[in-house]
Amino acid sequence: MSELFTQVVIDGLLWGAIYALVAVGLTLIWGVMGVLNLAHGDFLMLGTFGAYWLAILLGIDPLIGLLIVTPAMFILALGIYKSLITRIIKAPRLTALLATFGMGIFLRNLAHFLWTADYRLLGDTLVGDRVITVSILGGTNFISVPKLLAAGGSLAATALLYWFIKRTKTGRALQATAMNRQAAALMGIDTERMYMLAYSLGIACVGVAGTLLTNFFIIFPEVGVMFVLFALVAVTIGGFGSIQGALIGGLIIGLIESVGGFVGIPALKQALVFAVFVIVVVLRPQGLFGWAD
Amino acid sequence: MGRLKPLMVRQPRIFWRKNYIFALALALLLALPFIFTARFQHHVMIKVLMFAFLGCAWNIIGGYTGQVALGHAAFFGIGAYTSSLCYIWFGLNPWFGMLLGGILAVAVSAVINYPCFRLHGRYFAIATLALGEIIRLLFTNWRLVGGALGVRLPLLPESLWNFQFHTTKLPYYYITLVLCALIFALVYKIERSKLGFYLRAIKESEEAARSLGIDVAKYKLVAMSFSVFFTAMAGTIYAQYILYIDPISVMPLMTSLLICVVPVVGGAGTLWGPALGAPILMVAIEYSRAWLGGGGRGVDYMIVGAMMVAIIFRPAGLISFFQGPRFRQWWKRIRG
Numbered sequence: 090m091s092e093l094f095t096q097v098v099i100d101g102l103l104w105g106a107i108y109a110l111v112a113v114g115l116t117l118i119w120g121v122m123g124v125l126n127l128a129h130g131d132f133l134m135l136g137t138f139g140a141y142w143l144a145i146l147l148g149i150d151p152l153i154g155l156l157i158v159t160p161a162m163f164i165l166a167l168g169i170y171k172s173l174i175t176r177i178i179k180a181p182r183l184t185a186l187l188a189t190f191g192m193g194i195f196l197r198n199l200a201h202f203l204w205t206a207d208y209r210l211l212g213d214t215l216v217g218d219r220v221i222t223v224s225i226l227g228g229t230n231f232i233s234v235p236k237l238l239a240a241g242g243s244l245a246a247t248a249l250l251y252w253f254i255k256r257t258k259t260g261r262a263l264q265a266t267a268m269n270r271q272a273a274a275l276m277g278i279d280t281e282r283m284y285m286l287a288y289s290l291g292i293a294c295v296g297v298a299g300t301l302l303t304n305f306f307i308i309f310p311e312v313g314v315m316f317v318l319f320a321l322v323a324v325t326i327g328g329f330g331s332i333q334g335a336l337i338g339g340l341i342i343g344l345i346e347s348v349g350g351f352v353g354i355p356a357l358k359q360a361l362v363f364a365v366f367v368i369v370v371v372l373r374p375q376g377l378f379g380w381a382d
Numbered sequence: 383m384g385r386l387k388p389l390m391v392r393q394p395r396i397f398w399r400k401n402y403i404f405a406l407a408l409a410l411l412l413a414l415p416f417i418f419t420a421r422f423q424h425h426v427m428i429k430v431l432m433f434a435f436l437g438c439a440w441n442i443i444g445g446y447t448g449q450v451a452l453g454h455a456a457f458f459g460i461g462a463y464t465s466s467l468c469y470i471w472f473g474l475n476p477w478f479g480m481l482l483g484g485i486l487a488v489a490v491s492a493v494i495n496y497p498c499f500r501l502h503g504r505y506f507a508i509a510t511l512a513l514g515e516i517i518r519l520l521f522t523n524w525r526l527v528g529g530a531l532g533v534r535l536p537l538l539p540e541s542l543w544n545f546q547f548h549t550t551k552l553p554y555y556y557i558t559l560v561l562c563a564l565i566f567a568l569v570y571k572i573e574r575s576k577l578g579f580y581l582r583a584i585k586e587s588e589e590a591a592r593s594l595g596i597d598v599a600k601y602k603l604v605a606m607s608f609s610v611f612f613t614a615m616a617g618t619i620y621a622q623y624i625l626y627i628d629p630i631s632v633m634p635l636m637t638s639l640l641i642c643v644v645p646v647v648g649g650a651g652t653l654w655g656p657a658l659g660a661p662i663l664m665v666a667i668e669y670s671r672a673w674l675g676g677g678g679r680g681v682d683y684m685i686v687g688a689m690m691v692a693i694i695f696r697p698a699g700l701i702s703f704f705q706g707p708r709f710r711q712w713w714k715r716i717r718g
Contacts, residue, residue, distance in 0.1 A: 194686060
């Protein structure tokens with residue numbers, strides 16, 4: 090029992106780390122621009138398909154594909170920012186919410202149109218489906234290597250982003266823009282460029298997460314729906330605009346999902362995550378680390 | 383009072399003379415099934431009316447009160463399930479089931495939505511979205527109500543009392559049309575009543591509304607109750623029309639979104655908004671689905687997505703094309 094429980098916790102934490110990276114991207118975009126990017130999960134879907142087609146058509150392993158997909162997503166985001174997001178920022182808030190949602194629906198169904206709704210899975214990757222055995226608390230537990238790699242990569246990407254925002258000059262400019270756009274502009278910061286950077290970095294995050302997912306997870310057009318909703322819950326639990334919050338929120342969601350599914354009814358684990366979300370948002374809308382909007 | 387009375391007696395005639403556009407629209411809608419006679423065309427028209435009806439219902443809370451609820455499909459589903467299951471379990475006539483579904487939806491919404499009324503803007507939108515998803519997941523896993531397999535309604539001889547028609551779709555069209563006319567009249571009334579002013583005050587600024595003595599939570603609840611009651615009624619019509627319901631078909635996130643997008647595309651918080659949005663969206667969806675290779679290829683929802691993005695170019699909706707000074711001038715010239 091305890092062995093099984095440890096296994097469930099490990100699995101929850103690994104998934105949590107991946108949710109965290111998606112949530113970090115979402116919270117970065119929110120924090121700097123005040124736009125809730127509901128198309129986030131569908132960009133993740135594009136990332137997974139990008140890695141998948143690189144592997145299938147060109148034989149590039151997802152691990153190397155990471156170096157191609159991430160910059161590609163960054164550039165795609167730049168284009169979308171220039172063409173649509175600049176207008177969405179100026180639109181009334183709820184129109185903006187629906188617009189990003191609509192963009193997600195468009196991308197998702199474009200994927201349906203281009204690649205059909207089939208579930209796909211990549212075989213023969215470099216990491217394969219290896220499993221390592223570890224002993225924790227006297228019991229033997231198994232950790233899937235591709236999942237561990239995805240979780241580790243996600244944590245590394247989060248750490249890198251955190252370092253970038255907290256330690257570099259550009260990162261500080263981003264922070265300043267998030268705090269007060271006008272004041273930042275008066276200090277000589279090109280806030281338009283900061284917005285562009287925040288959006289593209291946020292999308293690059295899901296590019297990383299998506300590519301790492303292709304090593305072990307199914308690839309299909311609807312994959313983003315669950316991820317964006319979970320990331321939203323993670324961001325709310327952590328507090329909108331807080332990177333540490335998103336990280337911890339993501340880990341909490343992963344744990345709730347796997348432990349809740351283990352203890353309760355597995356089919357209702359997603360409902361449990363949403364229920365936690367509703368309770369948090371009603372009782373403490375500013376989240377654990379954020380400030381009230 | 384004495385002098386007011388004749389004015390009140392004359393009012394209906396003034397109403398029709400001033401708003402002959404209502405009469406024209408009604409006449410056109412009554413005649414439409416005889417202009418386009420194919421069964422598929424009837425199906426599209428029923429879909430248009432159903433979503434115009436749902437849009438009007440959503441408009442009460444989302445448009446006039448400004449509380450963007452994104453979980454209305456759950457109440458649509460509750461309406462569909464209540465009437466269907468009450469018929470199967472207790473033999474309750476679907477017309478009464480429709481009312482019962484509405485009442486049940488109001489009760490459920492009062493319990494789950496009331497705590498959300500404290501939330502603003504996006505938080506409210508996402509919380510209602512999450513609640514809608516929770517209800518869908520509960521229904522999917524609830525054995526008693528058929529779970530993921532859904533509910534199949536038994537076939538009955540066709541009659542208005544049984545709410546089933548097999549040889550023609552026309553009765554469904556006219557039933558939905560009558561309900562549309564009713565909700566249109568109701569929204570027209572609300573728009574001009576004190577309640578309408580309260581709701582719009584809440585939309586403009588909750589703090590200001592509260593400072594003027596409006597019980598914000600109470601009126602949000604009133605608006606939400608109206609809204610979900612009618613949404614559930616539409617659910618019953620859907621169940622009686624398709625005769626098969628399951629959580630995927632009556633409670634998906636996409637339906638919640640469509641219920642919201644129809645009035646927003648037309649013009650949220652306006653009487654004519656849903657009536658403008660529904661034909662454009664539903665005709666585009668149904669025809670693209672029919673022409674471009676059926677459901678699953680996604681073209682229908684690509685159109686929805688593109689329209690949702692396009693709203694940013696015209697946040698006030700299509701109705702704003704008819705509200706500009708240039709249109710007014712042109713309209714005056716036409717009317718002579």
